[in-house]
Amino acid sequence: MATIAVMSGSIRRESVNSAVIATITDIITRHHRDLAVVNVPIAQFPHFSEDIESAGIGTDVQALKDTVGHADALVISSPAYNGFPPGVLKNALDWLSRPGGNSPLTGLPVAIASASPGRAGGENVQPRLREVLTNCGARVVECDPVAIGGAFALERSGGCFTDPEVRSRLDRLVAATLAALPSPEPCGSRQPV
Numbered sequence: 001m002a003t004i005a006v007m008s009g010s011i012r013r014e015s016v017n018s019a020v021i022a023t024i025t026d027i028i029t030r031h032h033r034d035l036a037v038v039n040v041p042i043a044q045f046p047h048f049s050e051d052i053e054s055a056g057i058g059t060d061v062q063a064l065k066d067t068v069g070h071a072d073a074l075v076i077s078s079p080a081y082n083g084f085p086p087g088v089l090k091n092a093l094d095w096l097s098r099p100g101g102n103s104p105l106t107g108l109p110v111a112i113a114s115a116s117p118g119r120a121g122g123e124n125v126q127p128r129l130r131e132v133l134t135n136c137g138a139r140v141v142e143c144d145p146v147a148i149g150g151a152f153a154l155e156r157s158g159g160c161f162t163d164p165e166v167r168s169r170l171d172r173l174v175a176a177t178l179a180a181l182p183s184p185e186p187c188g189s190r191q192p193v
C-alpha cells in the first residue's frame, strides 16, 4: 500500500491551508482506499540547529523524519508570508533535508498547493517553495497550479472545504501526485534514508 504524507505550512488554528490538507485527506480516504495518508505536524520540529543535530536528534524528530522517509509522496499546502513559505515550514523542510543528498526528501515526489484569503490564493509562494524543495532533492509534481483564493469565504464541513470546484481542483492534484509515484519495486515502497 502506498503512503501519502500531507503537511500544512500553517500552524494557525483556523488555517485555510490546513483545510486544504484536510480536504485532500478526505479525498484520498474516500476515493483511494488502497492508499494510506499520514499527517506531518510541522510545529513539532524544534528550531533547526546543527548543534542539536550533532548531539543526536530526539526520537520525536526522528519519528517525523521516518514518517516522511517511509512515504511514497508528500503533499504540502502553504500560505505565502511576504511571498515566501512561513518560517515554521522552512524549518521543517530543513530538518527533512538532512543528511543532504540522502534525506527523506531525496527523490520524493512533492505536490504543492497554496491558499489565502486574497484572490491570488498565495500563488506567489509556489515558485519559492518549488525552489526550496528542488534544492532539497525532492521531485516537484508537475500539474496545473492549485492556489485557492478567497479561502476565508469558503464553506467548511468537518474541517474540509465543501465547494465542488475546489474539491475538483484538489482531486486533480491528488491524481497528479499518484501519477508521479514510482512504479512498485520488488522490495516494496521507498525505503527510509
Ligand code: FNR
Residues within 6 Å of the ligand: 010, 011, 012, 014, 015, 016, 017, 018, 078, 079, 080, 081, 082, 083, 084, 115, 116, 117, 118, 120, 121, 122, 123, 124
Ligand atoms: C500574509 N498573507 C499573505 N497572503 C498572500 O497571498 N501573499 C503574501 O505574501 C502574504 N504575506 C503575509 C505575511 C504575513 C506575515 C502574514 C501573517 C500573512 C496573508 C495570508 O495569506 C493569510 O494570513 C492566510 O490566512 C494564512 O494562511 P492560513 O494560516 O490561513 O493557512
